[in-house]
Amino acid sequence: MGKKEKKQKHQRNQHRGVLNYCQDEEDDNSVFKLSQPYSSSSSPPRVSLSDDAKELEEEEDFDDDNNGEKEAVNDETASDDMPSKxxxxxxxxQSPKGDISYLQKFFLMYVGGRMPLHFQEDFCGTALLSTEWLRSDPRRTAVGLDLxxxxxxxxxxxxxxxxxxxxxxxxxxxxxxxLQPLxxxxxISIPQELISNITLADNTQLQESGILEAKSQAGSADQDYKCIKRNVSLPARDIVCAFNYSSCCLHKRADLVLYFRHAHSVLSAKGGIFVMDLYGGASSEHKLRLQRRFPxxxxxxxxADFDIIERKTRISLHFHLKKQQRKLRHAFSYSWRLWTLPEIRDCLEEAGFQSVHFWLRQMPDTTEFPKTEGFGMGRDLRYEEATSFPQQDAWNAYIVGVA
Incomplete structure (x- = not known):
């Protein structure tokens, strides 16, 4: 048991993430994947709370004997030897290579005739998936959107x-x-030569000198107008995605349909797909804690407790850093509305998608595997297209809307 820590105050922040029953970076086949950052002002703000969440009754039982397979974190932008959250x-x-492998497969199956080149990642957070998309082919472009x-x-x-x-x-x-993408x-990024070897100290100096502020702000009303998305020329997208259960931050059905319509509107007239992920199962509707150890x-x-009427819960992500002997509790926290697969299908069809396809896989039982080592489990788990699927303790799904 770790030592009881005092409740710390954290600044509010918006970043997406939660349990995504996991995929390996290379072949999409690991244990528990936990989602990436997302944002939407339509839902209650995502907060790195401690002011908005109750202190845990008991301290987590963190085991420091780490044998995970993922390589150790080495963050050059860390402060006081602390890696960035x-x-x-x-x-x-995140597992961008596995996600991209499935995205390409879905596109070729349901659209075909060409290779997908133009990609949009909604609720993109740090846009790791978008940058991996660019690395996979020099012809590819990416658009990212986040609050x-x-x-x-x-x-x-x-x-x-x-x-x-x-x-x-x-x-x-x-x-x-x-919900208002236009x-x-x-x-505006700072010049490439400035960011190629940037450190946190350099970043602080740039902020103090005004460079970052000048680059991140348009500077004039005319420039602001030109930088609004509706006035920026972009290629029609082949694929739009909303991963890491990001759509759960939209709590109202009308908002979900509106978002799907926006996604549909930017897809190529030659054909395109919208792909999102979702999790569920008996374990998704009660209080639950899962732990994964890395080196x-x-x-x-x-x-937290699941409200069966509102179908809402609060998800919190914590990190325990072995070397620093520190705990980042409530590093990210979200209020989610857990949608069902039929609800998602109905909303996609109402938004104009011609067909909707479900790809599911059963996940390890959370009662048997509450703690795991890195990405060492579940290597035989694969997504399969399904029109029916029996309830499980845990499952994960890709949902594909074809335009």
Whole structure:
């Protein structure tokens, strides 16, 4: 048992993430995947609470004997030897290569005739999936949209430089609400030569000198107008996605249909797909805590009591850092409305999609495997297209809307 810590005050932040019953980076086949950051002002704000969440009655039982398979986190932008919360999130939650493999498969199955080149990631957070999309083919472009400006700026400083010299010219990041995408503003990145080897100290100096402020703000009313998404020329998208259960942050059916209509409207007239993910099962509707250990940190996903009338719950993500002997409790927290598969299908059809397809897989029983080592389990788990599926303790799904 760890020592009881005092309740800390955290700044409110918006970033998406939660349990996504997991995929391996290479072949999409691990244990528990926990979702990536998302944002929408239509739902209650996502907060790194401690002011909005009750202190846990008991301390987590973190085991420091880590034998996980994922490589250790090494964050050059860390402060006081502390890795960024965004980096911890990416290492413990996301599997972009596996997601992209399925996206390509779905596109070729339901549209075909060409390779998908133009991609949009809604609720993109640090846009890790978008940057991996760019790395997979030099012809590809990506559009990212999120409410969390801090996450977008972290992407500019850390993820885009890894794409290559032309990375920043093939991605457009927008700061705004998925329910009002045309009002979102283009995030202007600082020049490539400034961000190629940027550190947190450098970032602080740039902020003090006004460079980042000048680059992140349009500077004039005319420039602001030109940087609004409705005035930015973008290619029609082949694929639009909303991963990491991001659609659960939309609590009203009308908002969900509206969002799906926006996604449909940007898809190519030649054919395109919208893909989202969802989780469920008996374990999704009660209080739950899952733990995954990596070489130098432990990741905890916590689900509060589930309201069966509102179908809402609160998800909190915690990190325990072995080397620093510190716990980042409620690093990210979300209020979610857990939609059902039939509800999603009905909303997609109402938004104009011609057909909807479900790809599901059963996940490890949470009562048997509440703690796991890195990505060491579930390597035989695969998604299969299904028209019916018996209830399980836990399942995960890709939902594909074809335009």
């Amino acid at each position: 965004f980096l911890l999130y990416q290492h413990s939650v 969390d400006l801090e996450a977008l700026q972290w992407c500019i400083e850390n993820n885009i430089p890894k794409v290559g010299a032309d990375g920043s010219s093939r991605i457009s990041l927008f700061h705004g609400n998925v 009002q979102s503003k283009l995030v 130098n940190f432990t990741y905890v996903w916590e689900q």
